[in-house]
Amino acid sequence: QLQLQESGPGLVKTSETLSLTCNVSGDSISSRSYYWGWIRQPPGKGLEWIGHIYSSGTTFYSPSLKSRVAISVDAPKNQLSVRLSSVSAADTAVYYCAAFRGYMIDYWGQGTLVTVSS
């Protein structure tokens, strides 16, 4: 049973970089059973795929965020990370890390709220 736990600042200033980490337990993040990604949900709104990373290190990002986002894996620490640069109020959301299997999201973190404010 996988467990995912997001962590990072709950408040980020406008134009700065949002950085979050997800601790993975229950399996190795290098396992080929899953690939890993981030999904966000603005308050009161729906889910938005941010991007994902395969065990090979290959990444895919949402076209709307591609110029500002980077997802990476720290295998020794069994951690997944996301960085989103030049944030604005529109980036305020609950950010979820996720374990993908096939085309489905098998496991979700509990989510962490990030508020962008000047």
Place this chain on the structure above:
Amino acid sequence: QSVLTQPPSVSGAPGQRVTISCTGSRSNIGAHYDVNWYQQLPGAAPKLLIYGNSNRPSGVPDRFSGSKSGPSASLAITGLQAEDEAVYYCQSFDGNLIGSVFGGGTKLTVL
């Protein structure tokens, strides 16, 4: 604007049956990618409810069922219970984006 289209809300009385539709396009559901459904209870992370169009993970009651036809999919819930009140999201893969796409979510109210 979500890539997959869902009705914003549905409602039903306890014991009744409701369905939630999810419509995509030729680059996602219509391209034969599987549809998955998630249930999000208030204040919680989404939880996988149906995967691979019609399969239930262990622990999901058989009151929940999924189907797919062409570029659309449906989630059916029979024998509605108060605890089913939640927001339901459909999700698939998009071959153009090389990533996941979601519906906008459907809020189910049990009257």
